[in-house]
Amino acid sequence: MHEFIQYIQSYLANKDQTPGAAGNVFWATVYVLLVFVGLSIAVICMNWLERKILAHMQVRLGPMRVGPHGLLQPIADALKLLLKEDIIPAEADALVFWIAPFIVVLAAFTVFVVVPFGPTHAITDMNIGILFMLGVSSLSVLGIVTAGWASNSHYPLIGALRSSAQMVSYEVAMGLAVVSVILLTSLHGAGLYGVGGVGTGDTGTLSMIGIVQAQQEQGVWFIFKFFPLGLIGFFIFAIAMVAETNRAPFDLPEAESELTAGFHTEYSGFRWSLFFLAEYSAMIAVSSIAVTLWLGGWLRPFPNALHGATWDQIFSFFPGLTFLALGAMCFFNVVRMPKNPLFKIQTIGLAGFGVVLALIGLILFIPGVRDRVGDIYWFTAKVAAFMYLYIWYRGTFPRYRFDQLMKVGWKVLLPTGLALLILTAATAFVAPPIEEWLKRVL
Amino acid sequence: MNPVATPFFFYMLSGIMLIGGILVITRKNAVHSAIALITTLLAQAALYLMLYAPFVAGVQIILYAGGIMVLFLFVIMLISIERSQKERQFNHQWLVGIVAAAALGTLFISVYTKAKSLFPEPRTISYPEAQNTQGIASLLFDLHTGTYMFAFEIASLLLLVAIIGAVVMAKKRI
Numbered sequence: 001m002h003e004f005i006q007y008i009q010s011y012l013a014n015k016d017q018t019p020g021a022a023g024n025v026f027w028a029t030v031y032v033l034l035v036f037v038g039l040s041i042a043v044i045c046m047n048w049l050e051r052k053i054l055a056h057m058q059v060r061l062g063p064m065r066v067g068p069h070g071l072l073q074p075i076a077d078a079l080k081l082l083l084k085e086d087i088i089p090a091e092a093d094a095l096v097f098w099i100a101p102f103i104v105v106l107a108a109f110t111v112f113v114v115v116p117f118g119p120t121h122a123i124t125d126m127n128i129g130i131l132f133m134l135g136v137s138s139l140s141v142l143g144i145v146t147a148g149w150a151s152n153s154h155y156p157l158i159g160a161l162r163s164s165a166q167m168v169s170y171e172v173a174m175g176l177a178v179v180s181v182i183l184l185t186s187l188h189g190a191g192l193y194g195v196g197g198v199g200t201g202d203t204g205t206l207s208m209i210g211i212v213q214a215q216q217e218q219g220v221w222f223i224f225k226f227f228p229l230g231l232i233g234f235f236i237f238a239i240a241m242v243a244e245t246n247r248a249p250f251d252l253p254e255a256e257s258e259l260t261a262g263f264h265t266e267y268s269g270f271r272w273s274l275f276f277l278a279e280y281s282a283m284i285a286v287s288s289i290a291v292t293l294w295l296g297g298w299l300r301p302f303p304n305a306l307h308g309a310t311w312d313q314i315f316s317f318f319p320g321l322t323f324l325a326l327g328a329m330c331f332f333n334v335v336r337m338p339k340n341p342l343f344k345i346q347t348i349g350l351a352g353f354g355v356v357l358a359l360i361g362l363i364l365f366i367p368g369v370r371d372r373v374g375d376i377y378w379f380t381a382k383v384a385a386f387m388y389l390y391i392w393y394r395g396t397f398p399r400y401r402f403d404q405l406m407k408v409g410w411k412v413l414l415p416t417g418l419a420l421l422i423l424t425a426a427t428a429f430v431a432p433p434i435e436e437w438l439k440r441v442l
Numbered sequence: 443m444n445p446v447a448t449p450f451f452f453y454m455l456s457g458i459m460l461i462g463g464i465l466v467i468t469r470k471n472a473v474h475s476a477i478a479l480i481t482t483l484l485a486q487a488a489l490y491l492m493l494y495a496p497f498v499a500g501v502q503i504i505l506y507a508g509g510i511m512v513l514f515l516f517v518i519m520l521i522s523i524e525r526s527q528k529e530r531q532f533n534h535q536w537l538v539g540i541v542a543a544a545a546l547g548t549l550f551i552s553v554y555t556k557a558k559s560l561f562p563e564p565r566t567i568s569y570p571e572a573q574n575t576q577g578i579a580s581l582l583f584d585l586h587t588g589t590y591m592f593a594f595e596i597a598s599l600l601l602l603v604a605i606i607g608a609v610v611m612a613k614k615r616i
Contacts (some may be wrong), residue, residue: 093471093473095474096474096477099477119596126496128496128497128499128575131497132500132503133503134504135500135503135504135505135507138503138508139503139507139508140509141512142480142507142511142512145512145515146477149515149519150473160519164512164515165516167512168509168512168513171509203575203576203579203580204579205576317494414587
């Protein structure tokens with residue numbers, strides 16, 4: 001028992017690496033559980049937020065009945081799904097039908113092993129981090145294809161075909177955008193166009209933590225590096241990742257008006273909810289790739305313009321302030337609740353929820369906690385912005401036709417990606433001589 | 443830190459690979475075969491990880507399991523299952539099969555028994571696991587230590603030829 005406690009403490013003693021890198025099984029397990037729980041909560045929140053935000057975009061109210069402002073709706077939905085009858089169609093291939101949802105969920109959750117929430121807040125740091133994320137998340141298409149095939153029905157098969165064609169096509173453009181970022185990690189010069197002179201070029205890195213550290217070292221997020229090249233790469237990725245996750249406006253594999261529900265038409269109950277869970281966690285996964293590669297991962301915004309200990313202090317208050325603001329929103333709505341006695345329980349519930357949020361906010365103000373959660377907060381906030389974008393796209397864009405989708409993938413994104421890659425390499429090559437020349441002239 | 447590459451994992455992964463490989467040829471349903479093949483390929487990727495070659499493992503997952511097998515499934519899905527079920531699964535070429543299997547088996551056994559004398563002294567690979575990818579990059583592209591640049595470029599040219607060939611064959615009118 002004593003040895004076990006020592007083993008646990010040994011990781012805490014020098015906390016400058018991830019539990020995976022330290023080889024500490026106990027803390028790795030703790031981190032895995034934390035990520036799993038956090039992800040499940042995020043999916044529940046996304047479920048509620050998506051309905052609410054979409055509803056407000058369409059001037060509706062959205063869920064209002066289950067709990068105050070429909071807050072308990074996701075839980076009610078989850079219960080409904082768990083209690084539903086689990087149907088396997090008679091003509092379906094039972095074994096493959098049974099396996100398919102698990103492949104999708106496994107692929108969607110496994111990638112979080114390398115997602116860096118902070119320099120030490122990751123389950124592990126792999127030498128092939130980004131390669132691992134792209135590879136494993138590309139496995140989810142296998143689940144979708146087998147699900148569509150095993151259902152032995154027309155709509156799922158068409159959905160699966162569309163999905164595999166779409167995901168394979170957009171993976172190419174996505175990969176090119178990612179490679180251009182990996183190229184940037186090998187540079188050492190600071191600033192927008194800094195390359196670091198001839199001969200100082202080193203090998204870059206594929207590790208997720210290494211990519212963020214490269215941005216920290218160069219003092220610039222890769223979205224701004226070699227302006228506008230970094231920005232173009234980011235846009236290619238941002239379009240491709242929506243197609244990769246089969247979301248609107250590229251949601252052809254599950255286009256409701258044409259295919260009922262696409263590849264998961266024949267699924268019901270728990271298995272269907274697994275597809276739902278996988279879709280949302282895949283969205284979070286690709287968003288965290290985008291955040292890590294282009295938006296500086298866990299780094300706080302404005303590190304150059306607003307630097308110094310005072311600003312660090314001010315930015316470290318943000319996590320607590322966010323939760324306090326959420327709590328204040330709850331209390332504002334408590335006041336606005338109808339005064340009818342029928343609404344009494346709902347009002348009390350909402351007030352309680354506000355108190356919990358405010359308490360979390362207060363805990364986040366404690367100095368020790370504040371320093372630890374800063375990186376996680378900024379990473380999550382950036383990912384949350386992407387999640388909002390997903391909802392916004394869905395509320396704004398009409399669905400693409402399949403030939404248009406292929407055209408965008410192969411004829412626009414792929415050539416742009418290739419040109420971007422060549423231009424980035426060329427810039428890294430010609431920037432030092434130009435810099436020298438400018439110095440001599442000016 | 444104890445090494446992860448214990449014999450237990452090796453035997454487990456090889457077992458999975460063997461079972462998957464046997465299932466690929468014994469299943470009548472082509473989609474089941476494809477899924478078994480994916481299992482085999484993933485176990486192989488894990489074996490690469492055990493050999494401290496994470497980059498090869500990652501490429502294996504992306505290219506084979508994520509890329510090629512998806513295209514396989516894409517084609518297989520469109521085959522009518524009822525008709526393929528009725529077709530003969532094996533063509534009975536026992537003689538050739540036995541000869542080939544015996545030759546391969548002899549080769550394996552001889553390699554297994556004489557491995558030490560057959561192969562030159564193992565070169566010490568100085569890249570630790572955390573530097574593996576960087577090591578590959580410097581072997582390929584570094585100005586001073588890179589020795590495989592030319593071979594790499596030739597291989598990429600071959601791939602380009604294959605791509606152009608595929609386009610020419612698939613398109614009736616270019």
